[in-house]
Amino acid sequence: MSSDEQEQDETDRAPIPSAHQQPVTVTTGKHVSRRRFLGAAASGVGLAAVGSVSGVLISRSARSAAAPARTATGSAATGSSATHQWAMVIDLRNCNGCKLCTTACERYHYLHQDQTWIHVFTMQSASGEQYFMPRPCMMCEDPPCVPVCPVSANFRTDEGLVLVTQQRCVGTRICMNACPYQARYFNWSAPVPAPRQPFPQEPAWPVPQVEGTVGKCVFCAAMLPSGRIPECASYCPMGVIYMGDLESDVAVNGIGNSVTLSKFLTENTAVRFKTTFGTHPRVWYITGHGQTLDTDKEVA
Amino acid sequence: MSSHVESLGSAQRAWDPRILEPVEELTDAEEPPPAIEMIRSAAMRPVLFRPKWFWPAVGVLSALLALGFAAWVVQLRTGLGSAGYSDQAFWAIYEANLVTFIGVSYGGAVVSAILRITKTTWRAPLTRIAEATALVTLPIGMLFIIPHLGSSWKLWELIWPPYWNLSSPILWDFFAVSTYLLATCVFFYLPLVADLAIGAERLAQAASSPGRRLLYRAYRLLAGRYDGSLSQRRLLAGAIGLVAIMVIPMAVSVHSVLSFAFASSSRPGYLETIFPVYFVVAALYSGVALVVVVVAAARRLFHLEAFIERRHLVRLGFIMVALGAAYLYLTFTEYLVDSYSNTTGNAAWVYQTILGRYWMPFWFYFVAGGVVPILVFMFRRTRTATGVVTAATLVLAAMWVKRLVIVIPPATEPLVRSPFGPTGALGLGWGTYHFTWVSISITVAMAAAIPLLLLIVFRLVPILPVAEMEELAAAAERATTPTATAAAGPVARLHAGNGAPVGATDHAEVPWGDGDA
Ligand code: SF4
Ligand code: SF4
Numbered sequence: 001m002s003s004d005e006q007e008q009d010e011t012d013r014a015p016i017p018s019a020h021q022q023p024v025t026v027t028t029g030k031h032v033s034r035r036r037f038l039g040a041a042a043s044g045v046g047l048a049a050v051g052s053v054s055g056v057l058i059s060r061s062a063r064s065a066a067a068p069a070r071t072a073t074g075s076a077a078t079g080s081s082a083t084h085q086w087a088m089v090i091d092l093r094n095c096n097g098c099k100l101c102t103t104a105c106e107r108y109h110y111l112h113q114d115q116t117w118i119h120v121f122t123m124q125s126a127s128g129e130q131y132f133m134p135r136p137c138m139m140c141e142d143p144p145c146v147p148v149c150p151v152s153a154n155f156r157t158d159e160g161l162v163l164v165t166q167q168r169c170v171g172t173r174i175c176m177n178a179c180p181y182q183a184r185y186f187n188w189s190a191p192v193p194a195p196r197q198p199f200p201q202e203p204a205w206p207v208p209q210v211e212g213t214v215g216k217c218v219f220c221a222a223m224l225p226s227g228r229i230p231e232c233a234s235y236c237p238m239g240v241i242y243m244g245d246l247e248s249d250v251a252v253n254g255i256g257n258s259v260t261l262s263k264f265l266t267e268n269t270a271v272r273f274k275t276t277f278g279t280h281p282r283v284w285y286i287t288g289h290g291q292t293l294d295t296d297k298e299v300a
Numbered sequence: 301m302s303s304h305v306e307s308l309g310s311a312q313r314a315w316d317p318r319i320l321e322p323v324e325e326l327t328d329a330e331e332p333p334p335a336i337e338m339i340r341s342a343a344m345r346p347v348l349f350r351p352k353w354f355w356p357a358v359g360v361l362s363a364l365l366a367l368g369f370a371a372w373v374v375q376l377r378t379g380l381g382s383a384g385y386s387d388q389a390f391w392a393i394y395e396a397n398l399v400t401f402i403g404v405s406y407g408g409a410v411v412s413a414i415l416r417i418t419k420t421t422w423r424a425p426l427t428r429i430a431e432a433t434a435l436v437t438l439p440i441g442m443l444f445i446i447p448h449l450g451s452s453w454k455l456w457e458l459i460w461p462p463y464w465n466l467s468s469p470i471l472w473d474f475f476a477v478s479t480y481l482l483a484t485c486v487f488f489y490l491p492l493v494a495d496l497a498i499g500a501e502r503l504a505q506a507a508s509s510p511g512r513r514l515l516y517r518a519y520r521l522l523a524g525r526y527d528g529s530l531s532q533r534r535l536l537a538g539a540i541g542l543v544a545i546m547v548i549p550m551a552v553s554v555h556s557v558l559s560f561a562f563a564s565s566s567r568p569g570y571l572e573t574i575f576p577v578y579f580v581v582a583a584l585y586s587g588v589a590l591v592v593v594v595v596a597a598a599r600r601l602f603h604l605e606a607f608i609e610r611r612h613l614v615r616l617g618f619i620m621v622a623l624g625a626a627y628l629y630l631t632f633t634e635y636l637v638d639s640y641s642n643t644t645g646n647a648a649w650v651y652q653t654i655l656g657r658y659w660m661p662f663w664f665y666f667v668a669g670g671v672v673p674i675l676v677f678m679f680r681r682t683r684t685a686t687g688v689v690t691a692a693t694l695v696l697a698a699m700w701v702k703r704l705v706i707v708i709p710p711a712t713e714p715l716v717r718s719p720f721g722p723t724g725a726l727g728l729g730w731g732t733y734h735f736t737w738v739s740i741s742i743t744v745a746m747a748a749a750i751p752l753l754l755l756i757v758f759r760l761v762p763i764l765p766v767a768e769m770e771e772l773a774a775a776a777e778r779a780t781t782p783t784a785t786a787a788a789g790p791v792a793r794l795h796a797g798n799g800a801p802v803g804a805t806d807h808a809e810v811p812w813g814d815g816d817a
Contacts, residue, residue, distance in 0.1 A: 114387065121716055135716060148564060150470035151454075151463040170457055171380070171450020172470050176390045177565045182715045186390060186450060188381030211379055212450035277566050 368745020388731020
């Protein structure tokens, strides 16, 4: 939050989520999302009568219509009646690489040790300094993992969560191919046995995991409605991980800090990871080590 | 019986392995076509007489198949991890096998469909073998979907519509391959109709056993009411021509769509616009190589030397090498262009493939599948049947390895890495695919299934397309009558072509010998 950090170029600015006056997630008018491109293409290609392709494009744009659109008129115009739009902020300045987030997540979801749904990467900054970067699922607004699934096992909720129906997943792993963040983990062997759960296994509560299917970070979707923050956030001793809601514009971490989400992101020039892929992640990073996180192309 | 033995004797005399003429001198259009009787008995011989080695061969191949089945059961019980997969090698051997095995079925499409459409008459004795190879390899390739899926017991979700997501390339694969399988079956069956009618006669003459009687009934059933009348032959020829034309775009679509499953991602090494062409050419290349090997083996094992000569192999070899050169060119293009894009992902992928951790398989492909076949064909001394078969065997191995090189490096590449780390070394490292006995056994079993099923097919149906060869022989005879041979020019050819009862025999002056002479 130091002033020199705020003096960055406008183009490097974080998108400012503010539920009521500002867009939920800012995009310029000229921004061509994958969704819009496919939607536009669908109308054109339909004429060309390329049967399967147009079918695909139409189904893709229809699916996208259900998701909250990034409009310039705020959440009221998203067409979504959802009361929450979940987001996460990860403050890289404070992460010490203890990986307590990873172990908490694995314990909670009964995962194998290598199923690091939130993986803490050891990275190097421009100045040669080492830093740590936890990576959950980015809950992409335009998730490349969803359209490639042959049996529609991946879907995006109207609260902005990308989830997997493991009972349906056939295990083609084409979504692992599609995800640019390597956020998906397969159950290559029998899952860790879990005691009987109070809820049935479902996309928001994928416990126990299902052998031969894909699993990934779900933002602890089952806890969110009751106002609890995800396990990684509660267990992080450094308060690195904030769980936020773009609708109510609040974010909370595990050590009791609560911030105004839009202000927090703007003041700290938060960035998103690999924006060149057009995925529009719902996870923001606050850097402090000169990282670019591949955000150079982002126009906010 | 005795005439049969005689014809066999002359068949063996017709080919002398000590003669090593260069290909140009191998044209022997003036040689009289083998008698119709000889064609019929040679075609039905594998059906009527069981070779001594048949059961031992079936036994060995079935044992391999059983081993693969056992491995598959182990994989079902312990999970896909037992096949060597991990999150950082999520696609590897089964995906490469899927592409390879479906790819080798393309030989049938080339030899049978393309050469049929282009009215290349020398293909005639090879067509049944090529079509059978396609018929057998395609379902085997499709079967790789089962070990590939993490939850293969949910396969029905791909077959049955309720959950279909039409935007998924995997589903397109499924549609394309199923359609192609149907077309391949039809394409195998249509030219078979006339032969089954002919074969039924033979079976009726032969000594009767319960098995033969059953086969006879099957022949009669499948031959329908075919009696060889002109109208029937016309209709059949028209249908075959139509299917031959349809099979080609279908074959192209299958491998294009198969490549989309890889290319429709942002992964360096998969996101390649060259992929559809690259996959189709690779499939044609390896497919012709397999036809060369199968034809050479069938010629030896079933004593077809009188019909399938060395020049057939050499000519197939020329097609193979042309496709191989095209594939080499595409490979060069792909890596060259990508090596210019100096983004971390692409640069690392190209480096690791060519010089880094995957250099050995890559250069194996380059030498065995790229350079050696061309060298073999460059010199007259090596451009022999043995040379061609050796080259084709190498190509088959090299193209399997090449598919591994296409599939594995991008799947093991780390995507999250430090933008400033030394050559992106920090972050996640490269993943590794470990071959395990499970995945190798399943692969070997599926490979063993090809000769096994081919042996069974050749013991059930005439190995030579009798009707087609007879027609060409008849046309050739007409063409060699004094009036027709008076002029070898185009008019005479046209005349001979018109004289032939059914189309597809325009180059009628030679039978399955030398259409392009
Ligand atoms: S628990 Fe917190 S400090 Fe530890 S690795 Fe995870 S995010 Fe970093
Ligand atoms: S980060 Fe990966 S798994 Fe998560 S929504 Fe985006 S593409 Fe899908």
